[in-house]
Amino acid sequence: MKRWFRRRVDAAYERLLSREISGAPTHVAVIQDGNRRYARQHGGDAQEGHRAGADTTERVLEWCQDIGVEELTLYAFSTENFNRPEDEREALYDLLCEKLTEFADADRVHDNEVRIRALGAVDRLPERVREAVDYAEEQTAGYEQFVLNIALAYGGRSQLLEAARGVARDVEVDHLEPDAIDVETIEQRLYDQPVRDVDLIIRTGGDERTSNFLPWHANGNEAAVFFCTPYWPEFSKADFLRGIRTYEHRKESWRRTRARRAIALLGAVSEPELTDAQAVVNRFRDSLPVGERPAGIDREATGVADSSESTTTEDGLDSSSRAAD
Structure with a gap:
């Protein structure tokens, strides 16, 4: 009876984890x-x-x-x-x-x-x-x-x-x-x-x-x-899915960190660097909690394309600078 119940619980947990994973x-x-x-x-x-x-x-x-x-x-x-x-x-x-x-x-x-x-x-x-x-x-x-x-x-x-x-x-x-x-x-x-x-x-x-x-x-x-x-x-498969969930959380945390760093740079950089920082903020601002999202940054004003039009990689970095952070 206990083994049957455990299998039911494990199956339900796997379904829950599967629904939580988006990629x-x-x-x-x-x-x-x-x-x-x-x-x-x-x-x-x-x-x-x-x-x-x-x-x-x-x-x-x-x-x-x-x-x-x-x-x-x-x-x-x-x-x-x-x-x-x-x-x-x-x-x-x-x-x-x-x-x-x-x-x-x-x-x-x-x-x-x-x-x-x-x-x-x-x-x-x-x-x-x-x-x-x-x-x-x-x-x-x-x-x-x-x-x-x-x-x-x-x-x-x-x-x-x-x-x-x-x-x-x-x-x-x-x-x-x-x-x-x-x-x-x-x-x-x-x-x-x-x-x-x-x-x-x-x-x-x-x-x-x-x-x-x-x-x-x-x-x-x-x-x-x-x-x-x-x-x-x-x-088990539940362990495997927990690992995949860890990857997704790590990826989202990385995006938030990039956005926060860019916001911190906005007030302390030169004009060319300012444009780059604004670009990073625009790419990752949606990953931040609403209260942390900066106001007054316009995509068109900074010349930053939507992510759907961008030809860069998802993180906006080339292979020579992947480990810079």
Whole structure:
């Protein structure tokens, strides 16, 4: 009776959360923590926890597609995982091979045109895992509807270090001028294929840290972060929707902050800067409480077009200044 009642409550909560969500992040990144603790809690070994977590991964992929997420990155195997006991590592390798092959052959992957890609130092993994990665990437190479990144042998700091070394080598042999180094220069050296900026990081298992995960694409984009206590095998659709709601609240808070900063600048800047500040106020004034909205700023008088006519990005910034705030 209690289990039946709990299911009814959970279903009602999911419907409530779904109604509260008006949009979806483009790129969600997930730190799947808690598989081993889940297994210990249920009297099993680490391998059973990882297998239960793999089932959750499949469900999350479906939830992302249902609400309109376009890219999902899963932290499947970090560089620190090489330090785990050999028997656990070997079991993880076997599970990765199995799931990569299974995903590559799954009808739902091909029906939804999901492209599978690996991020990280894949060459450090055993040959059988590298072959499974190659197979999954080859089977889905022509798809662009949805991107599923699997972070394997991944460490964000080491990725940035390798990118910096590549830039230094190019400068040393005169293939690159220092003044020409920009955001795109680094991004081209991080991964073989472009990775979208991360809008939301979700971490399960109770720890509140991002563990060196996608630092360039998450920190540079001021991504929202959602920490939750359920272990990864226990992660539910309600937990997922709560994460999406956190992203929406973070986005709205960012818009309000931008508007307030612009208002504060209006009385203390030069004429060209004044026009820019007025433009920001006009773009984001609707995000402020009514009592904070400034009076006397006219869109036509400042030459600011409505957002529907604007050709800039939603935040009014170009890629070279995304992290300026």
